[in-house]
Amino acid sequence: xxxxxxxxxxxxxxxxxxxxxxxxxxxxxxxxxxxxxxxxxxxxxxxxxxxxxxxxxxxxxxxxxxxxxxxxxxxxxxxxxxxxxxxxxxxxxxxxxxxxxxxxxxxxxxxxxxxxxxxxxxxxxxxxxxxxxxxxxxxxxxxxxxxxxxxxxxxxxxxxxxxxxxxxxxxxxxxxxxxxxxxxxxxxxxxxxxxxxxxxxxxxxxxxxxxxxxxxxxxxxxxxxxxxxxxxxxxxxxxxxxxxxxxxxxxxxxxxxxxxxxxxx
Numbered sequence: 001x002x003x004x005x006x007x008x009x010x011x012x013x014x015x016x017x018x019x020x021x022x023x024x025x026x027x028x029x030x031x032x033x034x035x036x037x038x039x040x041x042x043x044x045x046x047x048x049x050x051x052x053x054x055x056x057x058x059x060x061x062x063x064x065x066x067x068x069x070x071x072x073x074x075x076x077x078x079x080x081x082x083x084x085x086x087x088x089x090x091x092x093x094x095x096x097x098x099x100x101x102x103x104x105x106x107x108x109x110x111x112x113x114x115x116x117x118x119x120x121x122x123x124x125x126x127x128x129x130x131x132x133x134x135x136x137x138x139x140x141x142x143x144x145x146x147x148x149x150x151x152x153x154x155x156x157x158x159x160x161x162x163x164x165x166x167x168x169x170x171x172x173x174x175x176x177x178x179x180x181x182x183x184x185x186x187x188x189x190x191x192x193x194x195x196x197x198x199x200x201x202x203x204x205x206x207x208x209x210x211x212x213x214x215x216x217x218x219x220x221x222x223x224x225x226x227x228x229x230x231x232x233x234x235x236x237x238x239x240x241x242x243x244x245x246x247x248x249x250x251x252x253x254x255x256x257x258x259x260x261x262x263x264x265x
Contacts, residue, residue, distance in 0.1 A: 041098060041140045044130055045070040045120040052118055059111040059119060066107050068100040068127050074117030075191045078109045079199070089200040091151065092192060094178065101127075101141065102148050115191045160202065166242035167201040168211045172221060173241045176231055188229045215240075 050072060053059055059069065062080060071093050078090045078099070090109055093099065099111065131137045159167060176188055192200075198208045215221045220237055222230045231237065 045122055048120040048122050050118050050120055053113040055113050055115050057113050060107055062107055062110045064107050066100050066103045066105055068122050070120045071095055071097045072118040075114040077112050077114050077196055080109045087199050101144050162242045164207050165211050169237050170241035170243055173238055188231055190227055190229055
């Protein structure tokens with residue numbers, strides 16, 4: 001199988017960049033303006049300094065004091081190490097995603113930069129203070145919590161019920177629909193390496209490679225280079241993901257289950 005992705009380096013702790021007082025003041029003023037103008041959760045992070053994080057570096061560690069982080073650029077993996085040193089990737093996050101909103105004390109997982117990232121941080125006190133003063137932000141916060149709960153349910157309950165073919169298919173479908181509700185067939189950038197994807201889907205690398213090879217042989221998804229996939233048959237990929245059924249009103253025939261009303265010959 002064509003090599004899909006490259007391997008990311010091991011994470012290490014790093015120092016945060018210092019921010020000059022006048023720069024922080026300017027950012028704070030812009031942040032307050034954006035909060036009242038946009039009334040979105042993302043606007044709360046405008047006043048904080050942007051931090052560059054190299055690929056493979058830790059953004060925070062499991063057990064660190066919790067705060068909120070927005071991914072502005074790049075891809076982040078959230079992971080935990082369980083028995084016998086096994087790694088479980090809880091989630092993969094992209095530009096615009098928020099972390100830590102549903103936590104109150106310490107982080108329950110480690111976050112690492114898969115690619116070169118840019119992030120912004122704010123404290124829980126600042127975040128909840130702004131949310132409490134705005135009905136629009138309160139609604140957005142509730143929506144975010146619901147989305148996180150749904151994602152956790154899917155990862156913990158639904159994903160284990162899927163077979164080795166459905167898991168990679170559902171992963172690719174999510175990537176394809178992430179930026180566009182009506183994606184077109186074409187190249188799809190995949191920044192994670194095969195180990196990341198396998199750990200996220202609960203598969204071995206060998207099983208993942210075998211599945212992608214099989215999809216390519218059926219002309220459904222074809223690897224292109226080290227970081228791209230080409231969606232050849234997105235509709236079929238969706239059907240193979242296990243997230244939908246084959247029911248269609250176009251093919252549904254109405255039947256009468258009341259035998260007493262069965263027409264006579």
